[in-house]
Amino acid sequence: MAQVSVTGYTDKPSVVEGETVSFYVTADNATEAQVDIVRLIHGDENPEGPGFIEEVVSSDFSGVKQVKKQFVDLGNAIRVPDSSGKLALTDSLTIATYVYATTPEKGRQVLLGKFSLHETAGYALGIDHAGRLAFWIADGSDTDEIVSQVPMAHHTWYFVAASFDAKSGKAVLHQEAIVNPYNGRLGRVAPFDHLSSVEQSLKLKIKSATTDFMWAAAGNSATVRGAFKDLLFNGKIDRSYVWNRALSLAEIKSQCGQSPIADGLVAGWDTTIGYGENGIDDIVVDVSANQLNGIGVQRPIRAMTGYNWSGKHDDWRVAPQEYGGISFHEDSVVDCQWDVTFSWTIPEGLKSAAYAARIRIGEAEDHIPFFVRAAKPKARILYLFPTSSYLAYANEMIVHHVPVAQAIGSHPAVLTKTEADYFQDPKYGRSTYDHYTDGEGVCYTSWLRPILNMRPKWRSSAIGTTWQFPRDLSATAWLEHQGYDFEVATDHDLMRDGLDLLKNYSVILTGSHPEYWNEFGLNVMEEYISTGGRLMYMGGNGFYWVISYRDGEPEIMEVRKGEAGMRAWQAEPGEYYHATSAERGGIWRNRGRAPQKLTGVGFTTQGFDACHPYFRMPDSYHKSVSWIFDGVEGEKFGDHGLALGGAAGLETERYDLLLGTPPHTKLLGSSTNWSDNYPGVHEDIMFHHPGLLGTQNPAVRADMTYFTAGNNGAVFSTGSIAWTSSLPSFGYENDVSRITKNILDAFSKPGELPGGAWTEDEKSWR
Numbered sequence: 001m002a003q004v005s006v007t008g009y010t011d012k013p014s015v016v017e018g019e020t021v022s023f024y025v026t027a028d029n030a031t032e033a034q035v036d037i038v039r040l041i042h043g044d045e046n047p048e049g050p051g052f053i054e055e056v057v058s059s060d061f062s063g064v065k066q067v068k069k070q071f072v073d074l075g076n077a078i079r080v081p082d083s084s085g086k087l088a089l090t091d092s093l094t095i096a097t098y099v100y101a102t103t104p105e106k107g108r109q110v111l112l113g114k115f116s117l118h119e120t121a122g123y124a125l126g127i128d129h130a131g132r133l134a135f136w137i138a139d140g141s142d143t144d145e146i147v148s149q150v151p152m153a154h155h156t157w158y159f160v161a162a163s164f165d166a167k168s169g170k171a172v173l174h175q176e177a178i179v180n181p182y183n184g185r186l187g188r189v190a191p192f193d194h195l196s197s198v199e200q201s202l203k204l205k206i207k208s209a210t211t212d213f214m215w216a217a218a219g220n221s222a223t224v225r226g227a228f229k230d231l232l233f234n235g236k237i238d239r240s241y242v243w244n245r246a247l248s249l250a251e252i253k254s255q256c257g258q259s260p261i262a263d264g265l266v267a268g269w270d271t272t273i274g275y276g277e278n279g280i281d282d283i284v285v286d287v288s289a290n291q292l293n294g295i296g297v298q299r300p301i302r303a304m305t306g307y308n309w310s311g312k313h314d315d316w317r318v319a320p321q322e323y324g325g326i327s328f329h330e331d332s333v334v335d336c337q338w339d340v341t342f343s344w345t346i347p348e349g350l351k352s353a354a355y356a357a358r359i360r361i362g363e364a365e366d367h368i369p370f371f372v373r374a375a376k377p378k379a380r381i382l383y384l385f386p387t388s389s390y391l392a393y394a395n396e397m398i399v400h401h402v403p404v405a406q407a408i409g410s411h412p413a414v415l416t417k418t419e420a421d422y423f424q425d426p427k428y429g430r431s432t433y434d435h436y437t438d439g440e441g442v443c444y445t446s447w448l449r450p451i452l453n454m455r456p457k458w459r460s461s462a463i464g465t466t467w468q469f470p471r472d473l474s475a476t477a478w479l480e481h482q483g484y485d486f487e488v489a490t491d492h493d494l495m496r497d498g499l500d501l502l503k504n505y506s507v508i509l510t511g512s513h514p515e516y517w518n519e520f521g522l523n524v525m526e527e528y529i530s531t532g533g534r535l536m537y538m539g540g541n542g543f544y545w546v547i548s549y550r551d552g553e554p555e556i557m558e559v560r561k562g563e564a565g566m567r568a569w570q571a572e573p574g575e576y577y578h579a580t581s582a583e584r585g586g587i588w589r590n591r592g593r594a595p596q597k598l599t600g601v602g603f604t605t606q607g608f609d610a611c612h613p614y615f616r617m618p619d620s621y622h623k624s625v626s627w628i629f630d631g632v633e634g635e636k637f638g639d640h641g642l643a644l645g646g647a648a649g650l651e652t653e654r655y656d657l658l659l660g661t662p663p664h665t666k667l668l669g670s671s672t673n674w675s676d677n678y679p680g681v682h683e684d685i686m687f688h689h690p691g692l693l694g695t696q697n698p699a700v701r702a703d704m705t706y707f708t709a710g711n712n713g714a715v716f717s718t719g720s721i722a723w724t725s726s727l728p729s730f731g732y733e734n735d736v737s738r739i740t741k742n743i744l745d746a747f748s749k750p751g752e753l754p755g756g757a758w759t760e761d762e763k764s765w766r
């Protein structure tokens with residue numbers, strides 16, 4: 001029997017009453033599904049905790065809905081709208097460009113052309129099945145070609161061109177490498193023969209294809225699926241040109257590194273035009289009289305080094321003329337562009353919480369989450385779901401692709417069926433922890449696609465526990481169980497509404513791993529705390545990576561991993577600056593903004609073999625903070641939890657005055673006895689030497705801290721991702737729960753904080 005499956009995504013991560021959320025759903029081998037809106041109460045199915053809990057929202061929306069299979073047109077391209085048909089060339093022509101192929105051997109790829117496979121029509125400059133530069137023309141029934149004498153080397157810039165004289169049938173194909181000490185993988189001492197010039201007669205005439213002129217793709221079509229891109233290219237393309245006449249070989253050779261000959265120029269795309277103070281958009285500017293501007297498809301990566309990168313500057317803002325590179329990948333997707341399957345308008349008075357459309361087709365089930373925030377905030381407590389960090393991890397598959405993944409995780413990964421299927425066919429794109437098929441790190445992620453690991457029951461096979469969203473539901477379930485009146489919002493609400501969102505609340509609770517922050521978000525959080533807000537930082541490895549979103553485009557996030565940090569990849573030299581914000585990517589610490597300055601603690605170690613208890617530190621007995629431990633017996637706490645048995649672990653943080661921990665911060669608790677599966681973080685290491693792992697490294701620990709800020713503001717930090725997963729232990733009644741409750745009770749009351757009378761007495765504990 002054909003296998004039934006269903007999944008989908010929403011048009012936005014959060015909504016308020018009266019707003020409509022739309023769902024885009026695909027179903028294999030089914031036409032109908034039972035759909036209900038459910039409130040997500042708890043996710044983690046670990047039997048030590050409350051298990052999965054949802055509550056159906058009764059409404060007339062529930063019922064059977066029509067569903068269908070929807071396809072994803074994977075891959076980058078640049079599409080050139082051309083209503084006057086200037087590029088519908090059927091006579092003589094010349095195409096020239098600069099290309100840096102990353103997988104020339106992968107099979108046929110189009111560089112530039114108006115070429116249609118299903119029509120066997122058009123023309124294109126490309127790379128053939130043997131990795132050789134090729135030029136194809138097709139007449140409606142057959143294809144003719146001219147190919148280079150030598151294959152292209154990967155990660156090497158070439159100037160390439162083809163011309164075709166329709167009268168004589170003569171075609172010219174030319175390639176020459178542009179190798180300087182910086183711009184490619186190999187230097188000039190590698191003795192490759194990159195040069196090839198071929199002349200040959202072609203027998204066919206060009207029949208124009210109906211597909212658009214595209215960079216990096218050909219058009220194709222199939223019966224059920226409809227039109228899609230094919231012959232996708234991996235690598236970079238720089239400035240490109242089309243003429244409506246056949247340039248001679250001498251003319252072609254004279255074009256390398258030069259402005260294009262004006263005679264017969266139909267299009268001349270200057271990929272270095274368009275850089276502004278906030279980056280560069282998806283429009284590729286044609287500087288010819290025809291103004292045939294191209295538009296990037298699925299977000300090709302711009303702000304990349306070009307064929308002429310001199311290595312002198314690593315910032316496109318300083319030398320934009322050296323940053324004409326645009327990077328294309330066959331497996332990139334930032335928007336599935338599906339048809340809306342159904343929509344739901346949020347009824348008045350619906351509780352602010354995490355919800356999902358629960359879709360069931362027989363045994364197949366999916367939850368498509370979304371968040372409902374308060375239209376008119378009334379609660380004093382806000383739980384901030386870290387949607388930017390959920391995006392960073394969207395469809396992460398490190399365990400499958402990274403050779404050292406099991407050494408990092410210390411567990412043999414037992415894949416779920418969903419993971420096993422998806423890892424073999426990552427049709428909804430990858431996470432910023434992964435690499436495209438050509439090995440380049442993924443720097444764009446978006447929510448306009450199914451995110452299979454942002455699901456309430458998801459467990460990471462690599463780690464053997466939950467990650468991100470399902471863990472965060474343990475915090476909101478705890479809030480609910482304890483009877484707190486709270487509301488929820490997301491990073492995306494914070495980035496849109498700023499302090500106007502946060503100032504409604506006395507206390508903000510973060511997610512378990514709020515790792516990815518843009519500058520605006522950090523500024524807002526800093527302002528909130530310093531003007532009297534209270535932050536409960538309920539996680540670990542937070543406030544860590546620089547991210548950016550283009551103005552007005554909150555669905556697509558950019559991250560460029562730099563030369564430090566615990567990172568899944570590293571941007572190529574010269575490509576550290578974001579295309580969507582002009583900022584230097586990397587870790588905030590290396591831009592002068594270590595997390596310690598905001599929260600008292602910052603990333604110090606990660607490991608996944610076991611989690612640990614904390615022990616009270618001397619500061620915790622000071623009268624200004626001892627109230628935090630009211631009701632907690634003994635010195636040890638957090639020796640339990642749904643995440644590998646402890647509250648301290650997975651990714652943890654440390655108090656560090658040298659990195660900006662406010663000097664009056666109280667070190668409440670810390671943990672010891674870590675294994676060598678927990679190494680110190682990369683950004684702390686200058687020299688490698690014995691003793692950097694958990695059994696010997698004093699930086700390998702989790703620190704819990706507390707400090708007061710101006711105007712009765714305060715920050716409590718758990719220093720550990722696992723903390724949140726310990727809240728539900730023993731029916732939500734445990735020491736982690738008690739400490740969290742003591743803090744939250746104090747933070748959610750207006751006015752003076754407990755222990756305030758003793759702040760002048762801070763150094764005299766005991």
Ligand SMILES: [Fe+2]
Pocket residue numbers: 513515541
């Ligand atoms: Fe992380």
